[in-house]
Amino acid sequence: MIKILMQCESCRGVFEVSNSFFNGKDTPRFCTFCGKDKLIVLKENDYSRQSTIELTLDQSATLSTFLLMTTKYREGELEACRELGKELDENGNIKYPNIVANAKWWEGAISIIEEIQELL
């Protein structure tokens, strides 16, 4: 899987898209936060190959503590995205479809972070 980290030059928002999200063709054109056409690619990662990284005990302990300290932040972001994703416009359509995608991203990220926490 290829994941691309994108940033909006207008609102500075950063988000990640995977090739399943954009069907392996073009990256999204519009910012998921402000909707503007000002996206740049920050980084592209190919996760189709497996690799291993090593951390020192100090790095591992610091990362473990940091992930623990920021748990509430991640839960808050997921909850906020879920709540905004429920809002409908006057036609009964989802008002912020990008926020629904963001909630899915947070679900995936929280699950991966929990896997990392098991390893640390």
Ligand SMILES: [Zn+2]
């Ligand atoms: Zn933006």
